[in-house]
Amino acid sequence: MRLLPTVDGPDQPFWRALRHGEVRVQRCGNCGACRFPATRFCPQCRSETSEWHAVAPTGIIETWCIFHRAYFDGLDVPYTVIQVRLDCGVRLFSNPVGVEAAALRIGLPVEAVFEDITSDVTLLKFKPRKAHQ
Amino acid sequence: MARSGSVAVVGVGHTRYGKLPEYDAYELGFWALKEALADSCLRFEDIDGLIVNRIPDYQRFCEIAGLNPSYVSITPGQGRFCGICIATGAALIRDGLATIVALVYGNNGRSGGDRYGGASDTYGSGGSGQWFPYGMTSPGAFHAMMARRHMELYGTTADQLGTVSKTFRDHAALNPSAVMRNPFTLADYHASRYICEPLRLLDYCLINDGGVALILTSGERARDLAQPPVHVRGCGMATALAASSFPPDDFWREPMRKAAATSFRAAGVSRNDMSALMIYDNFTPTVLFSLEGFGYCGEGESGSFAAEGHLALGARYPTNTSGGHLSESYMQGWALNLEAVLQIRGTCGERQVKDCAFAHYMAAAPVVTSIIYGRDPS
Numbered sequence: 446m447r448l449l450p451t452v453d454g455p456d457q458p459f460w461r462a463l464r465h466g467e468v469r470v471q472r473c474g475n476c477g478a479c480r481f482p483a484t485r486f487c488p489q490c491r492s493e494t495s496e497w498h499a500v501a502p503t504g505i506i507e508t509w510c511i512f513h514r515a516y517f518d519g520l521d522v523p524y525t526v527i528q529v530r531l532d533c534g535v536r537l538f539s540n541p542v543g544v545e546a547a548a549l550r551i552g553l554p555v556e557a558v559f560e561d562i563t564s565d566v567t568l569l570k571f572k573p574r575k576a577h578q
Numbered sequence: 579m580a581r582s583g584s585v586a587v588v589g590v591g592h593t594r595y596g597k598l599p600e601y602d603a604y605e606l607g608f609w610a611l612k613e614a615l616a617d618s619c620l621r622f623e624d625i626d627g628l629i630v631n632r633i634p635d636y637q638r639f640c641e642i643a644g645l646n647p648s649y650v651s652i653t654p655g656q657g658r659f660c661g662i663c664i665a666t667g668a669a670l671i672r673d674g675l676a677t678i679v680a681l682v683y684g685n686n687g688r689s690g691g692d693r694y695g696g697a698s699d700t701y702g703s704g705g706s707g708q709w710f711p712y713g714m715t716s717p718g719a720f721h722a723m724m725a726r727r728h729m730e731l732y733g734t735t736a737d738q739l740g741t742v743s744k745t746f747r748d749h750a751a752l753n754p755s756a757v758m759r760n761p762f763t764l765a766d767y768h769a770s771r772y773i774c775e776p777l778r779l780l781d782y783c784l785i786n787d788g789g790v791a792l793i794l795t796s797g798e799r800a801r802d803l804a805q806p807p808v809h810v811r812g813c814g815m816a817t818a819l820a821a822s823s824f825p826p827d828d829f830w831r832e833p834m835r836k837a838a839a840t841s842f843r844a845a846g847v848s849r850n851d852m853s854a855l856m857i858y859d860n861f862t863p864t865v866l867f868s869l870e871g872f873g874y875c876g877e878g879e880s881g882s883f884a885a886e887g888h889l890a891l892g893a894r895y896p897t898n899t900s901g902g903h904l905s906e907s908y909m910q911g912w913a914l915n916l917e918a919v920l921q922i923r924g925t926c927g928e929r930q931v932k933d934c935a936f937a938h939y940m941a942a943a944p945v946v947t948s949i950i951y952g953r954d955p956s
Contacts, residue, residue: 448697448710456708482708488820508730508825510722511775516696516715523775526714528723528824536824538714551730568711 447519449566455483458497463567466559470535472498479533502557503574504531509541509549529555529571542572584797584955585668586807589618590916591791595757595907598787599689604642606789607633607684611643614791619804620678625793627676629653629663631683632910639682649676655685657858660911661939661947665813667794677795683912684789692785694718706823718782718861722774724825725863729776732878736776738885739862740767743780743904745889746859750901752891752929757786758905781862783903790912792919797955808919809955811936812845814838814948822944830942834871837948838940845936845950849873852950853934854921855889855897856914858941859904865889865897868942896931911947915939918951 452460459481462469470479473487474494486493509527512520525546529537541549542558555571562568591613593606601609607630615622628647630636632655640650649670653659660683667679693699695716699706706715728734744767750756762780770779800807816833818826842848849872857868866880874895875883889897900906900917907913918937920926939949 450708450711508723508727510719510726510777511772512713512719513772513775514695516699517710517713520713523772524713526709526712526719526723536821538709538712540712551727562711566711570712 447562448517449563452565456481459483460566462497462499463559463569467499468502468531468557468569469497469499470531470533471495479535481535481537500531500533500535504529504555504571506549506553506555506571507536507551509546511546525549527571537569540570542570544573583672585671585794585810586797586800586955587792587810587919587951588795588800588803588805588807589614589620589791589793590919591615591617592755592909592913592916593789595755595788595909595913596786597688598686601686601787603633603684603686603789604639605684606686606787607639607682607791608643608789610684610789610791611680611682614680614793617805618793620793624678625680627667627670627679629667629679629681631655631659631663631681631912633682633684647676647680649679655910657860657910658941658943658945658947660915661813661941661949662815662945664792664794664810664915664949665815665947668810668813671794671796677799679794681792681794682789683791683909685909686787687908688785688787694785716774718777719774720825721861721863722777724829724867725776725861727825728829728863728866728881732881734866734881736768737764738866738881739776739781740764741885742859742862742865742889743767745884745887746898746902747905749891749899749929750905752927753900753906756901756906757784758901777861777863780904783860784905784908786908788907788909788913790909790916792912792915806923807955808922809952810949811847811952812841812843812948812950814840814842814844815946816840817945819944829867829871830944830946831867831871831877833946834868834940834942834948835873837946838872841948841950845952846956847936847950847952852895852936852938854899854918854931854937855895856918856937856939857897857902858911858914858943859898859902862904864942868940871942871946872938872940872948891929891931899926899929899931911939911941915949922951922953
């Protein structure tokens with residue numbers, strides 16, 4: 446049985462947006478800093494006001510690793526996990542789509558791929574962005 | 579500013595290391611404490627300060643050991659807390675809150691079946707569950723991410739990581755207490771399986787059972803005790819806890835610089851004075867990051883620094899002369915501090931560093947700790 450994320454917790458707006466092909470993260474109503482996962486207070490300015498803001502589904506790869514040991518059922522090894530920094534500054538761990546691990550580079554521009562895995566859950570993955578976009 | 583009065587380690591004790599299923603964490607801690615008290619010729623009744631680490635409950639520990647310390651505290655089972663406990667213990671003595679402080683660590687992780695990855699993973703702040711659907715988990719993967727980035731930015735190689743692991747195994751071969759004592763070659767290293775690429779099995783620390791205890795007191799009191807005192811000359815700490823769910827951009831260099839500066843200033847010595855290094859080696863890349871952050875080599879130069887052989891016994895900075903977490907025992911910093919004390923006492927036998935006057939314990943993590951030990955009080 447594949448481990449699924451908790452889509453109805455504090456991050457519900459994030460998971461709902463993925464269903465519609467959007468990336469929404471929490472944006473501070475005071476200083477404008479974006480954050481994910483959800484927290485009540487902004488770690489930058491400590492304000493309590495925030496909104497779930499649609500951000501550009503693009504970013505860069507910061508680093509990656511390749512799992513050879515299996516920790517979860519339903520995920521066959523080897524598989525690659527990437528660390529992505531979205532243009533809005535939010536960091537995510539994710540999986541690359543349509544690119545071999547050998548072709549990954551620090552700073553490689555990527556864009557979101559929305560992968561439906563159940564009727565409720567869409568995962569946010571990333572593929573290399575084509576040049577001149 | 580640091581208060582006057584020196585603090586010294588006057589007793590050290592440890593259990594056997596390995597698989598000890600008949601002992602729980604309390605009993606392993608107790609065993610180590612009994613050894614440490616015997617080493618110092620102090621009694622259980624002399625302890626008036628107690629900090630336990632990884633042991634689940636301080637009250638139960640005191641019941642088991644029959645202790646009524648004036649000061650008591652408990653810390654979570656994360657390696658970063660080892661240096662915090664030592665610095666806190668020294669501060670308690672300087673501040674007069676306690677005169678004989680016992681620091682007790684017990685770890686039955688091997689027999690207890692601890693897992694460092696998967697659905698029960700709570701590494702760091704424990705808030706990593708949202709990444710499990712992508713398969714991201716474990717402290718090893720976190721460090722593999724950092725190692726990959728170091729390789730991409732600076733050209734650090736697998737051979738260089740392998741040299742770190744091989745060097746510590748060579749040291750463990752000279753340590754009768756070490757769990758893993760068979761030397762290996764770089765070819766063996768390359769043949770070892772990947773756990774989370776670029777890290778292989780031989781880049782990972784061991785998981786075993788054991789316990790360690792240290793006894794601290796004032797330099798003045800130390801003069802009357804059984805062992806030559808080993809002085810805690812300087813402690814430094816710094817953190818990078820904000821946004822620490824992701825690897826730090828600077829490989830923790832900034833907090834390491836701060837902690838190093840504080841500890842060296844307090845100790846009144848510099849890197850050049852160090853005879854041996856004890857580097858928290860949960861994974862081989864952490865050793866490289868530490869060498870850079872604590873200033874033993876330049877930024878990005880740690881791979882070649884290690885490959886040049888500077889960390890071996892007989893070289894400039896013998897490091898983890900016990901074998902460290904990679905080969906001696908996964909005692910989460912404690913056995914490295916014990917080794918620092920034994921090196922300065924001069925009782926390490928075949929693996930003794932010649933004329934070891936100063937040893938530097940350092941741990942790189944979201945909480946950075948740095949401790950300078952010296953043979954002389956000032």
